[in-house]
Amino acid sequence: MQRPATALSVFLTLLLLASHALAEPHLPPFSADNTPAAPDYAKRTSWLAQPDTPDTHPVDIFWVYPTVLHDDVHWLMPPSNTRLQKAAANTLTTQASVFTGQANLYAPFYRQMNMAGLSLPQKDVDSLISYGMDDVFRAFTYYLNNLNQGRPFILAGHSQGSDILLEILVRHWGQLGVEDRLIAGYIIGWSITTDDLAKNPTLTLCENATQTGCFITYNSVAPDRQDVAPTIRPGSVVTNPLSWKTDGTLAPAELNIGSVFFNDDGTTTTVHHFTSAQAKDSGLVVRPMDLKLVTPDMAKFPEGVYHFYDYSLFYENLKQNVFDRINAFTTN
Numbered sequence: 658m659q660r661p662a663t664a665l666s667v668f669l670t671l672l673l674l675a676s677h678a679l680a681e682p683h684l685p686p687f688s689a690d691n692t693p694a695a696p697d698y699a700k701r702t703s704w705l706a707q708p709d710t711p712d713t714h715p716v717d718i719f720w721v722y723p724t725v726l727h728d729d730v731h732w733l734m735p736p737s738n739t740r741l742q743k744a745a746a747n748t749l750t751t752q753a754s755v756f757t758g759q760a761n762l763y764a765p766f767y768r769q770m771n772m773a774g775l776s777l778p779q780k781d782v783d784s785l786i787s788y789g790m791d792d793v794f795r796a797f798t799y800y801l802n803n804l805n806q807g808r809p810f811i812l813a814g815h816s817q818g819s820d821i822l823l824e825i826l827v828r829h830w831g832q833l834g835v836e837d838r839l840i841a842g843y844i845i846g847w848s849i850t851t852d853d854l855a856k857n858p859t860l861t862l863c864e865n866a867t868q869t870g871c872f873i874t875y876n877s878v879a880p881d882r883q884d885v886a887p888t889i890r891p892g893s894v895v896t897n898p899l900s901w902k903t904d905g906t907l908a909p910a911e912l913n914i915g916s917v918f919f920n921d922d923g924t925t926t927t928v929h930h931f932t933s934a935q936a937k938d939s940g941l942v943v944r945p946m947d948l949k950l951v952t953p954d955m956a957k958f959p960e961g962v963y964h965f966y967d968y969s970l971f972y973e974n975l976k977q978n979v980f981d982r983i984n985a986f987t988t989n
Contacts, residue, residue: 684729696736702737704796705722706720706746706753707763714759714761715987716761718753718757718760719763719811722748722749723819723846725748726770726771733770733789734771749762749764752968755975755979760983763804789817793822810838811839812842815845816964819845826857827853836859837870840869841982842871843975846888847888848874849893849894850893874896875898876895879943879944882961883938890939895937898941898971905936907935911930913973915973916950916971926950931945951963951969
C-alpha cells in the first residue's frame with residue numbers, strides 16, 4: 658500500500674521536529690506483513706464506544722480519538738491492545754464528554770500511526786498513515802449503513818483524529834447522501850485551510866452559534882506562538898469558541914463559561930472566565946489566567962502551544978454549543 662504524502666504526514670513530521678520529548682524509536686523494522694488485522698466493524702469489540710440503547714438520544718456523535726500510541730512496540734495501534742484501549746477511552750472523559758449526555762456516542766478503534774513511524778522511508782510513512790484513514794472511513798460507512806438509523810449526527814475528533822476526519826471530508830463530503838443530517842463537525846486540534854475549502858466547496862464553516870451542517874476548527878496558542886504550532890497549517894481558518902465567529906474580533910474572558918481540567922486522581926478543576934480568545938494569524942490566541950493549569954508534565958509541544966487543552970479551555974462553551982446546535986437542528 659503506497660500513497661502520496663497527506664496532510665497527516667506533514668502534521669506528524671512537524672510534530673516530531675517541534676518535540677524535544679520524542680526519543681529515537683527502538684521498534685523492529687516495519688513490515689506490512691505483520692500489521693494488526695483490520696477491525697471488523699460488524700463486531701462490537703471493534704468499537705471503543707457504542708450505545709447499548711441507541712435511541713436514548715435523538716442524535717448521534719461519531720468520535721475519532723487523538724493519538725494515544727507512543728510506545729516502542731507497535732507501529733500501528735492494535736485495536737485489541739487493552740492498554741491502548743484504556744488510553745483511547747480516557748479521551749471519552751476528557752474531550753468527548755462535551756457531547757455525551759446529549760447524543761448517542763459511537764467511537765471506532767482504528768489502527769492509528771505511532772509517532773515513531775517517521776523514522777521510516779516516506780513510502781512506509783504514507784502506508785502507515787493510510788491504515789488509520791481507511792479504518793475510520795470504513796467505520797463511518799458501517800455506522801451510516803447499519804447503526805445510525807437515519808438520526809442526525811455530529812462529527813468530532815482531536816489532533817490525529819481530526820486530521821483523519823478532515824481528509825475523509827475533503828475526499829468524500831457531498832457524495833455520501835447524508836450531508837443533510839449533519840448537525841455540525843468539530844474538527845478541533847487540527848486546521849481546516851482555505852485550500853481544503855476550495856478543494857471541496859460543500860465544506861462550510863460555522864459562522865454563528867446555531868448554524869448547522871457546518872464545521873468548527875481551531876488550535877489554541879499563546880500570543881505570537883502560531884508559527885511554532887505544528888497543527889497550524891498555512892491558510893488555516895479559525896472558529897472562535899467563545900463567539901462562534903470566524904473574524905478576528907477579541908472575545909473577552911467574561912464569555913468563557915468554564916474551563917475544565919481533568920486531574921490524575923479523577924477529579925476536575927473548573928475555572929470560570931479562564932481565558933479570552935481571538936482568531937489571529939491562523940491560530941486561536943488565548944491568555945490563560947493560570948499557566949500551571951496548561952503546562953503538562955511531559956510536554957510534547959513547544960511552550961505556548963496549548964494543543965492538549967483545546968477542549969479543556971472551552972469545555973463548558975463547547976458543551977453549551979452542542980446543545981444549541983442540536984436544538985436548532987431538531988426544532989427547524
